[in-house]
Amino acid sequence: MHKLLQRQLRQARQGGAKEKLDLDLLVQLIDAAYAEVDRERRITAHAHQVLRDEYAELAQRELRANEAMDRIGAEKVEAERARAAVEAELLKQERVLLLGRLTASVAHELRNPLSTIRNTLHAIHEAAAHGGVDIGRQMSRVERTIDRCDGIIADLLDYAGTGQLNTAPLRLDEWLGKMLDKMKLPTGITLERRLAAPAAVVPFDPERLHCALANVIENAVEAITDMPNLVERRITVATHVAESAEITIIDTGPGIPAKVLERIFEPLFSTRAFGTGLGLPTAKRIIEQHGGDVAVGSSEGAGTRVQIRLPLSAARSRAA
Secondary structure (H helix, E strand, C coil): CHHHHHHHHHHHHCCCHHHHHHHHHHHHHHHHHHHHHHHHHHHHHHHHHHHHHHHHHHHHHHHHHHHHHHHHHHHHHHHHHHHHHHHHHHHHHHHHHHHHHHHHHHHHHHHHHHHHHHHHHHHHHHHHHHCCCCCHHHHHHHHHHHHHHHHHHHHHHHHHCCCCCCCEEEEHHHHHHHHHHHCCCCCCCEEEEEECCCCCEEEECHHHHHHHHHHHHHHHHHHHHCCCCCCCCEEEEEEEECCCEEEEEEECCCCCCHHHHCCCCCCCCCCCCCCCCCHHHHHHHHHHHCCCEEEEEECCCCCEEEEEEECCCHHHHHHC
16 A cells, blocks of 8 residues: 555656645655554564563463472372371370280289199199099190190280390300200201301390290291191291391291281281281380391292391491
8 A cells, every 4th residue: 555655656746746745745644654553563562472471470370389289289198198107106006005004914814814724724634544534635735725825925925025125245146046056946847047247246135035036936937837838948047247237037938928918017917817916016126126127028939038137236336
């Protein structure tokens, strides 16, 4: 359109002076209009750019707000998880405390009647023998039942035992060798020793540590005994010194299923018909009382490995 006006202007210039002035004015007005349009276009473009920038900033703020909300949500979930873990630990401690109180009030009271029953049965057995009545098989069954009850009471007392440890710095291999010398394993099960820490000195309570290790070895014996068709029937006890003194007990039993493995330290959990479920929890408590830790690795068909770590004595740690 502007070119058309320019052409008309040239034609007017060839014409009269009046038409030339009118067209010059018209062109000036049109130029002014185009200038105004350009100005408005620039203003509109600037406004659009400002809106785009503000929208981008708003989008960034919304993204940051969403990220902050996600973090808050994750922190809330983590806090809930931590709270649940603390509540579970408190519940566990309450169970332990309740079990300890129950054991303290009942165990000794139960042992006295059991002792009376045992003595009375012995007298009945002798009287029956004098009268020519053979009740030996029935007596053996009753005595085994009494022994089982006495063992349950001993397990409860061991698990509930929270008294102060009577620790003394001892050479671990020397003490462990003597302990293993006194252990009697069922026929057919081999006890292998790999004691490789002759100089390791560890502060521990011999009686309590004996209880912990005996529980672990007894579990290994029961696992192997439950599988009479095992070709290799062996329990290995090994020691090693690194940052701490390590005792490793390995058996060639059937292993532990994954669902059972995650619950083995749960008090009163047992897969056996007559088990108390306190053997490994008791061992774990005793090891932790010594400032150590215990880890169990196992898989079905591949045996079980129990690793116990105990802190070295301060003098030995500095020397090492």
